[in-house]
Structure formats: C-alpha cells, structure tokens
Amino acid sequence: MGRVAEWFAERVPISGLELRELTNEPVPNHLKRWWFCLGGTPAYLFVVQIFTGILLAFYYQPAPNTAYESVRFITEDAAFGWYLRSLHKWGATLMIAAVILHQMRVYFTAAYRRPRELNWVIGMCLLMATLLTGFTGYSLVFEQLSYWGATVAANISDAVPVVGHVAKRMLLAGDAYNALTLPRFYILHAAVLPTTIILLLVVHISFIRLHGITELDDGAASQEAGHYDFFPDHLLTEIIIGLVLMILLSVLATVLPAMMGPKADPLVTPEEIKPEWFFYVSFRWLKLFSLSFAVLSTGFIIGAMFLWPWIDAALRKITRNEDISVYIGILATLTLIGLTVWEALATH
Amino acid sequence: MSVKAKQVIIAVLGLVFLASLILVQWMEVIRRREEAGLAPHRVAIPVSSMSCVKCHQQSSPGIIDHWKGSTHAVKGVGCVECHQAQKDDVDAFDHYGATIATIVTPRDCSRCHKTEFTEFVNSHHALAGNILASLDNRLAETVEGARVPFNPHSPTPGRDDATMVNGMASVNVGCKQCHGSKVALEASDGSLITVDELKPDENGKPTNPEAVAAVRRDADGRPLLHESSWPNTGIGRINLDGSRGSCSACHSRHDFSPRRARQPENCGKCHLGPDHPQKEIYEESKHGVAYRDLREHMNLNAHEWVLGKDYTQAPTCATCHMSGHSRNGGRVTHDPGERISWTNRPPVSLVMDTDAEGRVIKETDPAKRREQIASSWQEKREAMKQVCLHCHTKNYVNAFYKQYDDFVINYNEKFAKPGQKIMAGLREQKLITPAQFDEEIEWTWFYLWHHEGRRARHGASMMAPDYAHWHGMYEVAERFYMELIPQAREIAEHAAESGQSDQAAAVLALIDEVLARPEHQWFEQEKKAREGSNEAANDSADNASE
Numbered sequence: 018m019g020r021v022a023e024w025f026a027e028r029v030p031i032s033g034l035e036l037r038e039l040t041n042e043p044v045p046n047h048l049k050r051w052w053f054c055l056g057g058t059p060a061y062l063f064v065v066q067i068f069t070g071i072l073l074a075f076y077y078q079p080a081p082n083t084a085y086e087s088v089r090f091i092t093e094d095a096a097f098g099w100y101l102r103s104l105h106k107w108g109a110t111l112m113i114a115a116v117i118l119h120q121m122r123v124y125f126t127a128a129y130r131r132p133r134e135l136n137w138v139i140g141m142c143l144l145m146a147t148l149l150t151g152f153t154g155y156s157l158v159f160e161q162l163s164y165w166g167a168t169v170a171a172n173i174s175d176a177v178p179v180v181g182h183v184a185k186r187m188l189l190a191g192d193a194y195n196a197l198t199l200p201r202f203y204i205l206h207a208a209v210l211p212t213t214i215i216l217l218l219v220v221h222i223s224f225i226r227l228h229g230i231t232e233l234d235d236g237a238a239s240q241e242a243g244h245y246d247f248f249p250d251h252l253l254t255e256i257i258i259g260l261v262l263m264i265l266l267s268v269l270a271t272v273l274p275a276m277m278g279p280k281a282d283p284l285v286t287p288e289e290i291k292p293e294w295f296f297y298v299s300f301r302w303l304k305l306f307s308l309s310f311a312v313l314s315t316g317f318i319i320g321a322m323f324l325w326p327w328i329d330a331a332l333r334k335i336t337r338n339e340d341i342s343v344y345i346g347i348l349a350t351l352t353l354i355g356l357t358v359w360e361a362l363a364t365h
Numbered sequence: 366m367s368v369k370a371k372q373v374i375i376a377v378l379g380l381v382f383l384a385s386l387i388l389v390q391w392m393e394v395i396r397r398r399e400e401a402g403l404a405p406h407r408v409a410i411p412v413s414s415m416s417c418v419k420c421h422q423q424s425s426p427g428i429i430d431h432w433k434g435s436t437h438a439v440k441g442v443g444c445v446e447c448h449q450a451q452k453d454d455v456d457a458f459d460h461y462g463a464t465i466a467t468i469v470t471p472r473d474c475s476r477c478h479k480t481e482f483t484e485f486v487n488s489h490h491a492l493a494g495n496i497l498a499s500l501d502n503r504l505a506e507t508v509e510g511a512r513v514p515f516n517p518h519s520p521t522p523g524r525d526d527a528t529m530v531n532g533m534a535s536v537n538v539g540c541k542q543c544h545g546s547k548v549a550l551e552a553s554d555g556s557l558i559t560v561d562e563l564k565p566d567e568n569g570k571p572t573n574p575e576a577v578a579a580v581r582r583d584a585d586g587r588p589l590l591h592e593s594s595w596p597n598t599g600i601g602r603i604n605l606d607g608s609r610g611s612c613s614a615c616h617s618r619h620d621f622s623p624r625r626a627r628q629p630e631n632c633g634k635c636h637l638g639p640d641h642p643q644k645e646i647y648e649e650s651k652h653g654v655a656y657r658d659l660r661e662h663m664n665l666n667a668h669e670w671v672l673g674k675d676y677t678q679a680p681t682c683a684t685c686h687m688s689g690h691s692r693n694g695g696r697v698t699h700d701p702g703e704r705i706s707w708t709n710r711p712p713v714s715l716v717m718d719t720d721a722e723g724r725v726i727k728e729t730d731p732a733k734r735r736e737q738i739a740s741s742w743q744e745k746r747e748a749m750k751q752v753c754l755h756c757h758t759k760n761y762v763n764a765f766y767k768q769y770d771d772f773v774i775n776y777n778e779k780f781a782k783p784g785q786k787i788m789a790g791l792r793e794q795k796l797i798t799p800a801q802f803d804e805e806i807e808w809t810w811f812y813l814w815h816h817e818g819r820r821a822r823h824g825a826s827m828m829a830p831d832y833a834h835w836h837g838m839y840e841v842a843e844r845f846y847m848e849l850i851p852q853a854r855e856i857a858e859h860a861a862e863s864g865q866s867d868q869a870a871a872v873l874a875l876i877d878e879v880l881a882r883p884e885h886q887w888f889e890q891e892k893k894a895r896e897g898s899n900e901a902a903n904d905s906a907d908n909a910s911e
Contacts, residue, residue: 253371260378267385
C-alpha cells in the first residue's frame with residue numbers, strides 16, 4: 018500500500034473490499050432485461066436535474082419583474098444557457114415519464130405485494146413529489162401559459178373540501194398570484210422538494226436493499242432463475258443506460274431546445290390554457306366533470322393508488338383471481354393514455 | 366451479455382456522448398459568431414416564400430440579402446407573410462400563383478406587431494401626412510413648383526420626352542418622402558384613386574366598388590401605383606387601406622434592423638436641416654459626443670436594448686424618446702411624443718397636453734382644457750425624467766428643465782407672440798395679401814419661427830448651446846429687429862402714402878406697443894432719445910434764426 022493510500026486508510030477506516038462485499042448484492046437474472054432497470058433511470062435523471070438546476074439557479078431571479086427576463090437571458094445570452102435549460106426541461110420530461118414507466122412495471126409485475134407495501138407508498142410519495150417539482154419548475158419561467166396554469170391549479174386546489182383554501186393560500190402565498198408566489202415556487206422547486214425526494218429515495222433504496230430485489234414469479238422467469246453480480250456486471254448495465262439517457266437528452270436539447278413563450282400578463286387570459294403534458298390527464302378529467310366531482314374523484318383515485326397493495330390483497334381475496342390487478346391496471350393505463358391523447362389533440 | 370461486450374458498448378456510447386458535447390460546443394461557437402456579426406445567422410425560408418427567394422435572388426439580390434439579415438429571416442417570416450393580400454384588396458394582384466400587394470402597410474405589420482401598431486397610430490408621426498396642402502406644402506407645390514403642369518421654356522437638349530413640366534416634383538421628392546404621400550392608383554380615365562375614393566371600412570377593405578373597378582392594371586393584372594405617391598416611405602403615408610404611416614420609414618426594408626433604428630442616423634433622414642436640425646443638435650450635445658465615442662460599447666445588437674441594463678454609455682434619439690429603460694420595466698413605445706412636454710413645431714411653442722386622440726390641445730379656457738386632457742405635459746415630462754435619471758440626479762434634471770422652460774418662454778414671449786401679432790395685424794388691416802409667401806415679410810416671418818426659432822428651441826431642448834444661441838436666438842433677434850420690424854413699418858408707411866392712413870396707423874401703433882415693452886425698450890430708446898435731442902436742437906436753431 019502506498020503512503021498516500023495508507024494516509025487515507027488511517028483517516029477513513031473503510032475497507033474497499035468490505036464495502037464492495039456489502040454493496041455487491043446478487044442481482045436476479047431478469048434484470049438483464051432493460052425494462053426491469055427503469056427504477057434507476059429517474060435517479061439518473063434526478064442527478065442531471067440537480068446538476069443543471071444548480072447552474073440555472075446561478076442566473077435565475079425569482080420575482081415577477083425579473084423571472085422572465087432572467088430565463089430569457091439564460092436562453093439567449095448566457096454561454097451554454099440554452100443547452101442547460103433544454104437539458105433541464107427534457108430531463109424533467111424524461112424523469113416524469115421514467116417514474117411513471119417504473120411504477121407501471123412495478124404494478125404489472127405485482128412487486129408491491131407483501132412485504133413491499135410500504136415501499137410502494139414511498140414510491141407514490143416520490144411520484145407526487147416529482148409531479149409537484151415539475152409543476153413548480155414550469156411555473157418559474159413566468160410565461161403566459163405557466164402563469165395561468167399556476168392560477169388554474171390554485172383555483173382547483175381551492176375546490177378541495179376543508180383543506181383546499183388553506184392549500185391554495187399556502188401555494189400562492191396569498192389569495193391570488195402575487196409578488197411572493199414566485200419565490201415560494203422557487204423554494205419549493207429548488208430546495209424543499211429535491212430534499213424531500215432525496216430523503217424518500219434513501220428510504221426507497223434502503224427498502225429495496227433490505228427486502229432484496231423482487232424475484233420474478235412466472236413461468237418465463239423460472240427459466241432465467243439465478244443471480245449475477247452487481248459489480249461489475251449490473252453496474253455496467255446501469256452505465257450503459259445512463260449513457261443512452263445522456264445522449265438522448267443531448268439530442269433532444271439540441272434538436273428541440275426549450276423556447277420562450279409570451280411573458281405572463283395577469284390582465285390577458287390566453288385563449289387556450291394548457292398545463293404541462295403530465296397534467297393533461299387530470300386537466301381533461303376536470304373538463305369532463307364538474308369541478309367538485311373532478312377534484313373529489315381525483316383525490317379518491319390518488320388515495321386508492323396509495324393504498325393499492327392492501328386494496329389489491331382484498332380484491333384478490335374477494336374475487337379469488339390473482340390477476341385482477343392486471344385487468345384493472347390495463348383499464349387504468351388505457352384511460353390514462355386516452356385522456357392524455359384527447360387533451361393533447363383538443364384545441365379547447 | 367458478457368462484461369466485455371458491455372465495456373465495448375460503454376466505450377462506443379461514451380464516444381457518442383462526447384461527440385454530442387462537441388456538437389453543443391460547436392453550436393455555441395456558431396451562435397456567438399452570429400451574435401458578434403462574424404458569421405451570417407441561420408435563415409429559415411418558409412415554403413411559401415421559397416420560389417420568391419429563388420427568383421428574386423437572381424432578379425433583385427439586394428432585397429433578398431437584406432431580408433436574410435433580418436430577424437424575420439431567422440424566425441421564418443418570409444415574403445408572403447408580409448406582402449400577402451386578399452383578392453378584395455384594391456391593390457392585390459396575382460404574382461406567380463400568390464395574391465400579393467406591393468405596399469406593405471402598418472395594418473399588414475399589425476398582424477404580428479399589434480402593440481407597436483397601436484402606439485404608432487396614436488403618435489404624431491402617424492399624422493405627418495396632414496402636412497399635405499398645408500402652409501409648408503404651399504411652398505413646394507406653388508412657390509417651388511406648380512400645382513398644374515406647365516410648358517417648358519424650351520426643349521432640354523438630349524431629351525425628347527419633355528412635354529409638360531411636372532410642377533409637383535418638389536413635393537414628391539421632398540415633402541412627401543418624409544411626411545408621407547397619399548398613395549394613389551391610376552384610374553383608367555387618367556384620374557387618381559386614393560383612400561378618399563376607396564372609402565375603406567375598419568378592416569381596410571374598399572367600400573366603393575366603382576372606384577375599385579376603375580383601377581388601371583398592366584398586362585399582368587398588376588394595379589398601377591402612381592409615381593406621385595410611390596415609391597414612398599414617408600412616416601405619415603396615407604395608405605389605400607386607410608391606415609397611416611410606413612413602418613419602413615424607421616425600420617428600413619427588408620432587414621428591419623432594430624440596431625439601425627436605435628442609431629441617430631436613422632432619424633436623420635428627416636430630422637435635420639435648417640428648419641429642425643435635431644440630429645445636428647444632438648451631435649453637438651454631450652449626448653451625441655459620448656455616443657460617437659462609445660457606440661461600440663452600447664450593445665446595439667441586444668435583443669431588447671434596455672437603458673440601465675443593456676447599456677448606459679450614451680443616449681440616442683431612440684433612447685430618450687422611445688426605448689425601454691430599467692425604470693419602466695423595459696417598455697418600448699412607438700409614440701415618440703409620450704415623453705415630450707413642449708411642442709416646438711408651431712410658431713409659438715405649446716405644452717403637450719394631448720386629448721384622447723393624441724392631438725395637442727389648443728383650448729385656452731382652463732376648465733374646458735382640463736376636460737379635454739387625456740395625457741398632460743407634466744406626465745410626459747415625468748416619463749422623460751425617468752430616462753434622464755439613469756445618468757443624472759433629480760436636482761440636475763429639474764434644473765435643466767427650468768433652464769429649458771425659461772428659454773422657450775423667453776422665445777415665445779419676446780419674439781414669437783409679438784411677431785405673430787404684427788403679422789396678424791398686417792393681414793387684418795389688409796396691408797398684405799391673404800396669399801402666403803408673395804411678400805418679403807412672409808418669408809422673413811417664416812425664417813424667424815420655422816427655421817431660426819425652431820433651431821433655438823430644439824437646441825435648448827437637447828442641450829446644444831451653439832444651436833440655442835448663434836444658430837438660434839441670435840438669428841431670431843436679428844431677423845426680428847433688423848428685418849421684420851423695418852419691413853412691417855415700410856409696408857405701413859407705403860400704405861400711408863397710398864391713402865390707407867388708418868390701417869397704417871393701426872399697424873404702426875401695434876409695432877410701437879410691442880417695442881415699448883420693457884424687453885424691447887433697449888432697441889429704440891437711445892435712437893428716440895437722440896432723435897428727440899436732435900429735434901430740440903433743430904427747434905432751438907430755428908428759433909435762433911428767426
């Protein structure tokens with residue numbers, strides 16, 4: 018051992034071999050198929066978001082009279098600003114898509130079932146935190162659409178019984194969009210929500226390590242039963258996924274860079290208000306029903322999603338059908354896609 | 366997949382990722398070069414304009430090259446987007462399958478630039494065409510030329526096309542090129558068809574089908590624009606669709622460069638010369654001196670060009686009168702009158718209280734005046750002060766305005782109002798004809814207020830001492846004492862000799878009343894005293910001889 022290594026070993030008494038042993042968990046063979054690796058994808062993208070977000074924060078000024086101009090400065094004047102902002106924008110889109118795909122994989126492989134119910138709940142919390150981060154980030158640009166999107170969202174939350182009005186006031190820092198709203202969105206977006214996500218991720222990954230990765234329980238999987246090493250085999254797979262993601266992000270950022278819409282004008286309501294794509298489903302849902310029904314039913318659906326491991330257990334007991342969740346999942350997925358596409362195509 | 370295979374894939378992907386970062390770096394370099402003007406920016410030719418660009422690149426490459434340098438070209442706004450017309454537009458014609466019009470009016474620009482259009486139509490610039498058939502125009506139409514064609518004295522050697530002389534030539538190339546023409550189409554009977562005949566509705570569509578039917582067209586079906594009205598980019602052009610103005614007066618076609626519009630040379634197309642040398646006045650001022658020295662640091666290519674954010678080195682015409690600044694949230698205005706508190710255009714300067722239509726209020730009754738005011742001169746001055754405060758203290762700005770106000774009021778009260786009074790007296794007593802410019806004193810008076818008086822006032826407004834004094838008040842005073850007063854007296858004396866003694870006495874009394882005021886007493890006090898003592902001496906000599 019060299020003198021430098023000795024110096025470090027003395028001060029940081031962690032054995033590399035022990036650490037490797039500790040972390041080198043056997044990985045089930047089915048993870049050699051890429052779609053079982055979607056759980057790591059949002060984590061990758063989260064790192065990209067933090068990195069690009071910090072650089073953007075050097076220039077962003079969260080106040081109504083400076084926000085739009087600072088975003089314009091980033092996009093048009095600052096060196097590589099357009100690239101970083103585009104990476105951040107596409108990173109958010111891919112991260113939300115990856116979280117949803119990961120959740121669908123977990124759902125359809127029933128990986129949430131006993132004893133992993135609590136990790137599903139943590140995952141649901143992560144989904145909510147990710148969506149909220151996306152929403153607050155979109156609002157920071159202070160474009161017409163993001164401004165009015167935030168206003169509409171606040172009005173929707175106002176319709177929630179009992180807590181709705183308080184939630185709206187907490188979100189907007191007052192009864193209406195005001196000078197304190199943007200700083201509040203910024204603190205939520207850049208500090209509170211990322212910290213929450215990091216804490217939840219620690220718990221989420223800890224649970225995975227404690228429970229071990231779910232073994233696939235079907236006929237096909239039995240053929241590939243067995244395990245392989247995390248180091249270096251699975252790590253290399255993750256690096257490949259990471260590189261593919263970075264290339265994809267880079268291509269999206271250069272081919273379809275983030276643009277500037279018209280600046281927010283509180284006096285002019287745009288003819289068409291649309292949220293970000295990941296809220297299309299709830300926006301269409303709102304348009305289909307009365308506000309109070311839409312809000313209550315959305316709350317009910319989200320509540321059911323949180324409690325799904327237990328609802329699923331009960332349904333299986335009642336119906337004596339082990340695949341009942343798959344049928345419900347297919348129905349829910351088709352509804353989700355249908356409503357999203359409908360909203361995307363609709364002009365109003 | 367083996368570990369070895371994965372390592373190979375990672376190596377390949379790593380190289381691809383590295384290549385993507387190099388691509389980003391390359392894009393950034395290109396962008397920076399474009400911004401610095403070292404490389405031409407990318408041009409997006411819309412499909413609808415591709416054939417126009419292809420053909421005009423050969424036939425008139427200047428148009429295309431200018432357009433390629435525009436923001437329009439970057440944003441994919443091509444020829445058809447601006448020149449497009451509907452079949453029911455009077456000047457529309459089919460051009461290789463596209464329905465277009467030659468002249469792009471502010472109404473056309475307003476399809477995208479609505480706010481700018483609204484501000485512009487409320488500005489004095491948009492009314493510049495009202496000069497047609499005014500006092501100034503009488504000069505060009507009648508005095509310099511002739512309202513009707515006339516016979517040449519003799520043929521011009523080498524030219525056999527001179528039949529009749531176009532007496533309106535001076536108006537067409539002079540007045541109208543700044544003030545704007547009334548765009549006219551040729552009618553098949555030889556008359557002209559303008560907005561007056563077409564009577565366009567609020568959407569700019571003609572409501573008089575007879576006038577539309579009478580428009581003469583060439584063999585290709587193109588309506589013929591009369592050369593008395595086009596080419597023309599005068600700022601108050603009166604267009605066939607009823608809109609006023611020409612955006613290309615300031616935003617020269619076809620590159621519509623914001624950079625150019627921000628520079629004083631752009632305004633200098635019209636705002637210079639003996640009667641309103643604003644550009645020369647600016648150049649003499651400290652503002653102009655600083656601009657000449659520091660223009661390279663003024664970020665003239667900036668996207669928004671906000672004073673206090675993008676630059677502070679010096680103001681240009683645009684800075685003070687139009688551009689956004691850090692104290693107004695960067696809001697640009699296309700009404701240069703929004704920050705002007707005196708109008709120094711008329712013989713007697715007026716404060717810029719304006720009504721709802723942007724016209725200067727001339728009402729003298731205070732109560733009625735208050736009712737008409739939509740925007741007061743104080744508001745306008747405050748708006749200008751907000752610009753000044755970027756570089757000057759409040760005390761400095763207020764003291765400057767005190768100096769400026771005092772100067773204008775001194776000019777108004779000492780020379781303009783008395784001059785106006787004497788001219789009105791001569792006209793009232795019928796000692797001069799109602800026709801303008803047929804008597805020497807009318808030229809004298811015109812020089813006094815229209816040339817020298819404006820030079821003085823504009824010089825004071827923009828802190829150019831030489832224009833305020835030597836090119837201004839000095840010449841005003843000389844013109845008043847040495848020409849206007851003697852000429853008025855001479856007219857009166859001639860009138861008295863020819864039997865109009867009452868009229869002559871009235872004018873002479875008026876002149877004496879003016880000169881008896883304390884500010885003019887210096888002029889004849891000593892001469893009168895000397896004349897008085899001479900008369901007394903003569904009287905005593907006479908008495909002695911008797």
